[in-house]
Amino acid sequence: MKDRRMIGQLFAVIIFDYLCLFSEAYTINDELSLHTAIFNSTYDRDVRPGASRSTPLQIMVTFIFKSIKELDESVGKFSITGALGVFWVDHRLSWNPTDYGGDLNTTVVPQKKIWIPFLVNTMDFDTLKPIGHNELNLRVANDGKVTWITPNMFESTCDADMSFYPFDSQICTLRFYIQGFTLSEIVFAIPKSSMDMNEYSENGIWEVKETQIYIAINSQQIQEVRMTISMKRRPVYYISSLILPVIFLAFLQLFVFVMPPECGERVGFVTTVLLAIAVYLTLVQDKLPEGSEPSVSFLSYKLLGDFMIGVFMTISVIVGLRFYHREEETVIPDYLETFHRMLFRCCRCKRKHKVNFDEKKSATEVTIDSVSKILTWRDIGMAIDRFCLILFGIILVISNGVYLAVMCFYT
Structure with a gap:
């Protein structure tokens, strides 16, 4: 009985090795060839994607809410930790997976190698600075879809209404826009009207009642993504x-x-x-x-x-x-x-x-x-x-x- 069990296990291993030998799987050479092909001399990271220049590039924005760092009412400073998710399609970064091992559907690319939207937090408490870092990585799919997740601490000014302190509720807003582009070139899209709270850690002072993500046009006719957080102070x-x-x-x-x-x-x-x-x-x-x-x-x-x-x-x-x-x-x-x-x-x-x-x-x-x-x-x-x-x-x-x-x- 024991010999039969050993023979069955050996037979299963032989079948698995046989399938792996003849199945299609990409290698490091395939991925190197892909990067060489898509990042050729014609790719310019300073030019926005979009084959048709009459059609604006659609950029989708989400937010993964991690925690509230602080709300300093005396100076009006609000800061949270989280990850900003930005998605768009760059037709220049598409490929056929069958040409690269058969299953090379996605690849990881450094942020500094491709075009990214120059997102700016207009309500930043300190100086205005772009979102993201050159050492961050992005994931590119074979259809040209780019996934950019930027974890960071996001600061904003927030003029708190302290009328009912310490039984007060506050609403603070983060506002992002892409500098240098108009509505005819880039438009925002919101796949989800609220923040992702699956990884949120409760704050000892503030209780988050509601989050909202929406698109608005400011007085300069610039499109913005606004993220509001409604909080209630824990008064005990x-x-x-x-x-x-x-x-x-x-x-x-x-x-x-x-x-x-x-x-x-x-x-x-x-x-x-x-x-x-x-x-x-x-x-x-x-x-x-x-x-x-x-x-x-x-x-x-x-x-x-x-x-x-x-x-x-x-x-x-x-x-x-x-x-x-x-x-x-x-x-x-x-x-x-x-x-x-x-x-x-x-x-x-x-x-x-x-x-x-x-x-x-x-x-x-x-x-x-x-x-x-x-x-x-x-x-x-x-x-x-x-x-x-x-x-x-x-x-x-x-x-x-x-x-x-x-x-x-x-x-």
């Missing part, structure tokens, strides 16, 4: 490290009106919290662009509002402490008495009572007399603290509620 990090701390700091200031004035730390406490809010305001301003167009971030307005509320809290604390330390001989004005009476009546404060025990009466017989308390400057200070606590608490609830409602509605 900013909520935990920016939004919530700022909200907690704003409400932390309210407790300054609960602190006893005798501790002597009121002004220091409210000033420290105010400085912390100022630090967050500085951090946000460093992140956002300096310009005010198309709109300033609502978060900047919110932080500025919290800072101003903190300033007024600090002033209220200082003014309130002056009431606590006034001489008791100083007469309290009528308007302060009215303010105290209205505030505590609105707050439904219970009046104090005194229980008097009469020695002539039994222990079970007592009289409870209401005592009208004498108003002091300390009472005025406590009234002002309570008023400020309620007032600034309402203001903070409204300001933060409006901001969060606007952000939730937008997102």
